[in-house]
Amino acid sequence: LHTTYLRTCCIAISAILTQLALLSEASSPAIEDTYVKKLSKVTAALTNVEGVALSKAQSVLEQISAAETATYKLKLGADATTDHNANMVFAAAVVVASECQATARTKLTELVPVALTATTDSSKEAGHIAELFELLRAITTHGAAGTKCVVNAGTDTGTTAKSVAEYGCPKAVTDKATTLVKAAEEQINDEGSPTLAAKTSTKSGTATNTCVFLLGGNNGQSKLWQATGVAGTEVDLAEGFIKIKPHGTSGSADAATRQQSGVSSSWATSKDTAPGKLFAKIGDLMLKKHAGCGETANDVIDHLIGADKAKAIFTKVKRAQSPQMSTNDVQNWAQH
Numbered sequence: 001l002h003t004t005y006l007r008t009c010c011i012a013i014s015a016i017l018t019q020l021a022l023l024s025e026a027s028s029p030a031i032e033d034t035y036v037k038k039l040s041k042v043t044a045a046l047t048n049v050e051g052v053a054l055s056k057a058q059s060v061l062e063q064i065s066a067a068e069t070a071t072y073k074l075k076l077g078a079d080a081t082t083d084h085n086a087n088m089v090f091a092a093a094v095v096v097a098s099e100c101q102a103t104a105r106t107k108l109t110e111l112v113p114v115a116l117t118a119t120t121d122s123s124k125e126a127g128h129i130a131e132l133f134e135l136l137r138a139i140t141t142h143g144a145a146g147t148k149c150v151v152n153a154g155t156d157t158g159t160t161a162k163s164v165a166e167y168g169c170p171k172a173v174t175d176k177a178t179t180l181v182k183a184a185e186e187q188i189n190d191e192g193s194p195t196l197a198a199k200t201s202t203k204s205g206t207a208t209n210t211c212v213f214l215l216g217g218n219n220g221q222s223k224l225w226q227a228t229g230v231a232g233t234e235v236d237l238a239e240g241f242i243k244i245k246p247h248g249t250s251g252s253a254d255a256a257t258r259q260q261s262g263v264s265s266s267w268a269t270s271k272d273t274a275p276g277k278l279f280a281k282i283g284d285l286m287l288k289k290h291a292g293c294g295e296t297a298n299d300v301i302d303h304l305i306g307a308d309k310a311k312a313i314f315t316k317v318k319r320a321q322s323p324q325m326s327t328n329d330v331q332n333w334a335q336h
Helices: 001-022 035-045 047-081 082-143 272-284 297-305 305-323 327-336
Strands: 235-237 242-245 256-258
Touching: 035 047, 035 082, 035 235, 035 256, 047 272, 047 297, 082 272, 082 297
Parallel strands: none
Antiparallel strands: 235 242, 242 256
């Protein structure tokens, strides 16, 4: 019994020593939550792209509805008047209102694939970033004793955030989309992301040996990255928004947000990177023209038969009625 007891104690002590040895092995720096929050704002702006798409789509749908209603009202006007000229104006306006409707439908057809691509890619990128932060947050709050992969700014205190939404990332299940004219300009604009104005190290200067995430080793399965006592190959994460530099020496690894400002001009980018391509897709949506004849029936009617539009309408009617007339004769007739 005594021998068994000693054997049990030795096994327990050995396990404790093994665990302590593992905890004392070289590790790598944590990431400060300041930078997590900074990049989280960008993820929130990326999900706002859906609001821009919704705004443009709703505008075009309202144009279609307005043109339909205007066509109906103009037909009633044509039936109600006994004045020849007025009847001619109404009849021509009906034709043009129908053209407004057709144009708006074409715009919607062109807008939908652009909007879907921009919102899908933006949401995917926001998800890439948020999930990386969620992993580091979960390791900090549920990992081994002493493990801290996200720490409060300027300290070695591990984060207590219960979700990445506390950093500013979108919630796991977002609310109903609301219309937006543009995404948050301080995060995303036609030149990229002003928030990410320069490549910035995110590692903590205090918690320098608390997270294995950036640690490398020489073909060791207990290490995440290949790095033999020196810096390993830099790796892009989150589709290029974050670059990590693994290292085989404790505390020497780094993770940085990559510069994303100035990567485009007027939404056009020549950067053959995932972020550059993403900003270009967002730009396709932002630059998509969607203005039309009007978003209410009255706006459409004013657009069609306002004082400066009468000549154009008369010209259209006369050209249809008298195709043999020359262009000059038609315009002179319409003028008078």
